[in-house]
Amino acid sequence: MAIHKMIGFISSLTFMCFLAPVHQAPLLNATISDLSFKNMDCAMNLYRKISGYHDKNIFFSPLSISNSFAALLMASGGVTHEEILRGLNLEQLDRADQPEFIPKLFQLLNENITQNGSLMLDQSMALFVRPQFEVEQMFEDQIKNFFDADIKSVNFSDTKGSMRVINEYIKQKTDNKVTDMISSLDSVTQLLLISTIFFQGGWQKPFNSNFTFKAPFYIDNYRVVEVSTMYMEDRFFMMEDDPLGAQVLKLPYQEGVSMLILLPKKGMDYTVIDEEITAERFLSWIKRLQKTKLEVNIPKFKMEQSYSLHNLLPNMGMTSIFSNSANLTKLSSVKGLKVSEVLHKAVIEVDETGTIAAAATATGITPYALPRTFTVNRPFFFFIYHEDTNCLLFMGRVIDPTKN
Numbered sequence: 001m002a003i004h005k006m007i008g009f010i011s012s013l014t015f016m017c018f019l020a021p022v023h024q025a026p027l028l029n030a031t032i033s034d035l036s037f038k039n040m041d042c043a044m045n046l047y048r049k050i051s052g053y054h055d056k057n058i059f060f061s062p063l064s065i066s067n068s069f070a071a072l073l074m075a076s077g078g079v080t081h082e083e084i085l086r087g088l089n090l091e092q093l094d095r096a097d098q099p100e101f102i103p104k105l106f107q108l109l110n111e112n113i114t115q116n117g118s119l120m121l122d123q124s125m126a127l128f129v130r131p132q133f134e135v136e137q138m139f140e141d142q143i144k145n146f147f148d149a150d151i152k153s154v155n156f157s158d159t160k161g162s163m164r165v166i167n168e169y170i171k172q173k174t175d176n177k178v179t180d181m182i183s184s185l186d187s188v189t190q191l192l193l194i195s196t197i198f199f200q201g202g203w204q205k206p207f208n209s210n211f212t213f214k215a216p217f218y219i220d221n222y223r224v225v226e227v228s229t230m231y232m233e234d235r236f237f238m239m240e241d242d243p244l245g246a247q248v249l250k251l252p253y254q255e256g257v258s259m260l261i262l263l264p265k266k267g268m269d270y271t272v273i274d275e276e277i278t279a280e281r282f283l284s285w286i287k288r289l290q291k292t293k294l295e296v297n298i299p300k301f302k303m304e305q306s307y308s309l310h311n312l313l314p315n316m317g318m319t320s321i322f323s324n325s326a327n328l329t330k331l332s333s334v335k336g337l338k339v340s341e342v343l344h345k346a347v348i349e350v351d352e353t354g355t356i357a358a359a360a361t362a363t364g365i366t367p368y369a370l371p372r373t374f375t376v377n378r379p380f381f382f383f384i385y386h387e388d389t390n391c392l393l394f395m396g397r398v399i400d401p402t403k404n
Helices: 029-051 062-075 078-087 101-113 137-147 159-173 270-274 279-288
Strands: 002-019 058-060 121-129 150-153 189-202 213-218 224-241 246-252 257-264 290-299 301-308 338-357 372-375 380-386 391-398
Touching: 029 058, 029 062, 029 101, 029 270, 029 279, 029 391, 058 062, 058 301, 058 338, 062 078, 062 101, 062 121, 062 137, 062 189, 062 338, 062 391, 101 137, 101 391, 121 137, 121 159, 137 150, 159 189, 189 391, 213 290, 224 279, 246 290, 257 270, 257 279, 270 380, 301 391, 338 391
Parallel strands: 121 150, 290 372
Antiparallel strands: 002 189, 002 338, 058 391, 121 189, 213 224, 224 246, 224 290, 246 257, 257 380, 301 338, 380 391
């Protein structure tokens, strides 16, 4: 039997534009888990801010965004520093006598995620600065040490040339998935902080493309679209969250990463569930998963989403960093620095791209017993997370799988 391997290509980018005037001892794994939990709650808060603006598809990388602002923590002081801590939900992890504690936690978390080198998760960060712009040596050392960041000189007065250099960097770091990210650039730009993340994974149990079929997807009571739907009958980990009115299905990738699909039950308004998703609830789903014989039907989909986070983050308490009162004195002695833009772009593609031979696709299936069904034919949520740390790499909501 020929089966097709599903590969998810995911890339995301966070872009920050700063304009002129207008190793400690190893830490406990439990502390890394605390950081993952805090990052997850922050992600849920940001998700609700985004969903409050529209009822369309959503996709972003909480880890990429958190990494970027963890780097900014090292550059900031005073009220700006405090607001970033609150916005990232990291106040309880802050150590006044250990300013490098949180960056070190992020370093350990990122190392833990990719420790064996087999996981296809490529993260990168780069600081683009004017040739005459002087970055404080301590900040430069810290961003290189904790985030393995590149420091690159670029002539921003040549806007077209600068955009070409930066877009090429982004394109290379995201395996050509994010192209022409920057379409405009102010000639007085002093500094850019770029953060990218790229993930590629295949299912532990690939779907058989011969079984993919066209099926209806009910966007709401009035709109129905036809989508290519993947099918598999096997044993899967799932659970029922009856108080929430939803089902949860786990689809493991290779190398310790899984996708969790949250499917509201028929008749349940997904906007009600929006308000109930928390880190605590997410962890309870993982703990309560049980292996069950299932007939699974999931639509193929791909999305490309962009967000102007500088319009969303002030609603999460981060205001001064975008104003003339920003305190970024640890980044540079240049006066009047502030963050003018925070752009985030994420791309995901879930499809079948290669054929392999497999003989164990029906393991555990009893042909005489009818399995339960998990049919994703209405709006759903999904989360891609690293199992050992429970770190949320990506999250999204699919309202219409035919829309990019």
